[in-house]
Amino acid sequence: xxxxxxxxxxxxxxxxxxxxxxxxxxxxxxxxxxxxxxxxxxxxxxxxxxxxxxxxxxxxxxxxxxxxxxxxxxxxxxxxxxxxxxxxxxxxxxxxxxxxxxxxxxxxxxxxxxxxxxxxxxxxxxxxxxxxxxxxxxxxxxxxxxxxxxxxxxxxxxxxxxxxxxxxxxxxxxxxxxxxxxxxxxxxxxxxxxxxxxxxxxxxxxxxxxxxxxxxxxxxxxxxxxxxxxxxxxxxxxxxxxxxxxxxxxxxxxxxxxxxxxxxxxxxxxxxxxxxxxxxxxxxxxxxxxxxxxxxxxxxxxxxxxxxxxxxxxxxxxxxxxxxxx
Amino acid sequence: xxxxxxxxxxxxxxxxxxxxxxxxxxxxxxxxxxxxxxxxxxxxxxxxxxxxxxxxxxxxxxxxxxxxxxxxxxxxxxxxxxxxxxxxxxxxxxxxxxxxxxxxxxxxxxxxxxxxxxxxxxxxxxxxxxxxxxxxxxxxxxxxxxxxxxxxxxxxxxxxxxxxxxxxxxxxxxxxxxxxxxxxxxxxxxxxxxxxxxxxxxxxxxxxxxxxxxxxxxxxxxxxxxxxxxxxxxxxxxxxxxxxxxxxxxxxxxxxxxxxxxxxxxxxxxxxxxxxxxxxxxxxxxxxxxxxxxxxxxxxxxxxxxxxxxxxxxxxxxxxxxxxxxxxxxxxxxxxxxxxxxxxx
Numbered sequence: 001x002x003x004x005x006x007x008x009x010x011x012x013x014x015x016x017x018x019x020x021x022x023x024x025x026x027x028x029x030x031x032x033x034x035x036x037x038x039x040x041x042x043x044x045x046x047x048x049x050x051x052x053x054x055x056x057x058x059x060x061x062x063x064x065x066x067x068x069x070x071x072x073x074x075x076x077x078x079x080x081x082x083x084x085x086x087x088x089x090x091x092x093x094x095x096x097x098x099x100x101x102x103x104x105x106x107x108x109x110x111x112x113x114x115x116x117x118x119x120x121x122x123x124x125x126x127x128x129x130x131x132x133x134x135x136x137x138x139x140x141x142x143x144x145x146x147x148x149x150x151x152x153x154x155x156x157x158x159x160x161x162x163x164x165x166x167x168x169x170x171x172x173x174x175x176x177x178x179x180x181x182x183x184x185x186x187x188x189x190x191x192x193x194x195x196x197x198x199x200x201x202x203x204x205x206x207x208x209x210x211x212x213x214x215x216x217x218x219x220x221x222x223x224x225x226x227x228x229x230x231x232x233x234x235x236x237x238x239x240x241x242x243x244x245x246x247x248x249x250x251x252x253x254x255x256x257x258x259x260x261x262x263x264x265x266x267x268x269x270x271x272x273x274x275x276x277x278x279x280x281x282x283x284x285x286x287x288x289x290x291x292x293x294x295x296x297x298x299x300x301x302x303x304x305x306x307x308x309x310x311x312x313x314x315x316x317x318x319x320x321x322x323x324x325x326x
Numbered sequence: 327x328x329x330x331x332x333x334x335x336x337x338x339x340x341x342x343x344x345x346x347x348x349x350x351x352x353x354x355x356x357x358x359x360x361x362x363x364x365x366x367x368x369x370x371x372x373x374x375x376x377x378x379x380x381x382x383x384x385x386x387x388x389x390x391x392x393x394x395x396x397x398x399x400x401x402x403x404x405x406x407x408x409x410x411x412x413x414x415x416x417x418x419x420x421x422x423x424x425x426x427x428x429x430x431x432x433x434x435x436x437x438x439x440x441x442x443x444x445x446x447x448x449x450x451x452x453x454x455x456x457x458x459x460x461x462x463x464x465x466x467x468x469x470x471x472x473x474x475x476x477x478x479x480x481x482x483x484x485x486x487x488x489x490x491x492x493x494x495x496x497x498x499x500x501x502x503x504x505x506x507x508x509x510x511x512x513x514x515x516x517x518x519x520x521x522x523x524x525x526x527x528x529x530x531x532x533x534x535x536x537x538x539x540x541x542x543x544x545x546x547x548x549x550x551x552x553x554x555x556x557x558x559x560x561x562x563x564x565x566x567x568x569x570x571x572x573x574x575x576x577x578x579x580x581x582x583x584x585x586x587x588x589x590x591x592x593x594x595x596x597x598x599x600x601x602x603x604x605x606x607x608x609x610x611x612x613x614x615x616x617x618x619x620x621x622x623x624x625x626x627x628x629x630x631x632x633x634x635x636x637x638x639x640x641x642x643x644x645x646x647x648x649x650x651x652x653x654x655x656x657x658x659x660x661x662x663x664x665x666x667x668x669x670x671x
Binding site for chain 2: 044045158160161188189190191192193194196197215216217218219220221222223224241242245246255256257259260261262264267268270271272273274275277278
């Protein structure tokens with residue numbers, strides 16, 4: 001592990017106990033993140049992108065089980081820490097921003113209290129000092145009259161403002177890593193643009209690494225340094241953002257790129273679609289999970305799972321595909 | 327598209343208003359009103375797709391419901407197939423509903439979970455007394471399922487056995503059952519995954535071509551709207567701020583709100599994104615309970631002038647080429663173009 005590596009996930013496998021038996025949500029996933037880097041994890045619903053994020057902070061809930069793997073953050077395996085030790089990391093070294101600003105703030109606590117809480121908890125400050133820092137943080141995320149708004153409750157804030165509060169909370173202890181799970185999906189486009197620009201600016205300023213989980217390939221193009229594309233619980237392709245858009249290799253990535261109606265290009269033409277449905281995680285095919293929808297699939301694809309191998313000797317671009325004639 | 331110039335539009339909406347009264351307390355004392363739709367005018371021509379875009383709360387869905395007369399109107403005129411339907415009684419509306427159908431946003435809550443697919447798709451036929459005998463009824467359902475790309479063998483199943491994309495196909499089949507001329511699609515793909523969105527958009531476009539349907543397509547996703555629409559109207563806080571042909575709107579948006587909306591969408595191309603100027607607008611959409619004076623957009627507008635907070639600009643038609651690169655069809659409600667329209671400020 002090189003010195004500028006912040007996070008290293010090695011062979012992570014996660015399952016959930018359900019009524020239908022054990023369902024594998026993430027399989028043998030490895031990825032690493034450098035300090036200050038923005039990594040986007042893209043994929044459709046059920047691809048395992050949120051579960052990966054939750055596993056890092058061990059927030060899976062009672063029915064989630066980490067079957068295998070290591071999550072090494074600043075040299076420590078987070079999966080082997082005690083509950084107390086992981087609590088000290090949550091909200092301090094690693095912060096999380098959730099999708100729904102409506103439901104991820106506590107409705108019966110004031111905004112000031114919620115932003116100040118991590119500072120009290122992790123920084124050994126008293127409430128007065130923490131409130132002062134909270135005002136600074138809220139001002140930083142462009143909440144007007146921050147001081148007067150400390151005593152307001154979440155329902156006094158609009159969706160965009162609540163997401164700003166979430167960002168302020170995440171930044172409170174100057175974390176080294178922020179995990180943002182679909183941070184703007186619930187917001188309108190003009191507000192989405194504001195929030196993402198703010199998040200990007202603040203993480204860049206403080207050299208905080210960001211894992212951005214999204215299904216929006218436009219957002220990825222605007223903000224990510226590197227991208228991991230997930231399908232059926234595995235990373236199927238990973239590359240630098242520019243490289244991925246210019247030279248997508250995996251048939252799923254290629255299909256995904258082709259199926260978005262852009263605001264450029266030929267309007268009204270038939271969109272290229274990926275036929276069929278995303279796979280049922282409880283009933284994954286034995287080979288490549290994408291084989292049933294892939295027009296290039298051959299026998300090997302249906303029987304064994306391709307490794308995430310470098311593309312054309314480029315170690316930063318990897319694709320999990322047995323290959324197909326172009 | 328070949329359109330006769332003076333052909334009667336399929337749907338004409340003129341100065342449509344839907345206001346909701348706000349009440350307070352047990353006695354429901356009226357304390358104000360929300361002008362959800364406040365003077366909206368547009369036309370739908372036969373066989374075209376008119377996209378209506380805007381952020382949440384701008385009144386686009388209320389407009390759709392009002393057009394179908396599923397929402398009491400405060401004012402305005404709706405003409406459908408040449409007839410004024412504004413004052414029709416419910417029993418008079420019923421036969422017209424065969425001609426205008428709706429596809430809803432959420433394919434999970436818009437299908438009755440206790441009904442089989444056959445019954446969901448067939449119900450409109452029963453309601454309107456179009457099911458004459460069992461055999462032709464079943465044949466019609468099979469035909470509809472086939473049209474939307476579902477296997478007729480699946481007709482005995484329940485909605486939970488289908489994926490989101492398939493459920494949206496069921497919703498489309500139900501809308502097609504009565505052979506409508508107008509289908510209102512309210513955010514039909516926004517609940518679906520990207521790869522499935524493309525399938526449903528293709529289906530809607532194929533059906534339009536085969537059946538000559540006219541769509542009123544409501545969405546907040548501009549790239550989706552651009553893909554499917556011939557003309558687009560942009561709404562902001564209950565009013566239409568700009569109407570233009572698709573290519574015109576995207577190539578040279580006129581209203582500052584449209585410009586901001588377009589620049590807010592990140593494009594799936596990192597090289598392009600790195601060079602693209604970002605014009606972010608400040609603030610959020612104000613509450614429709616207390617809309618700003620004059621032009622509703624003026625507090626957020628980067629090009630605001632003194633007149634903007636006083637007078638609300640009309641949606642003026644671009645006549646005799648007063649706006650370069652725009653056809654006679656395009657309309658914009660903004661004081662920046664007062665001079666071009668020869669109107670006093």
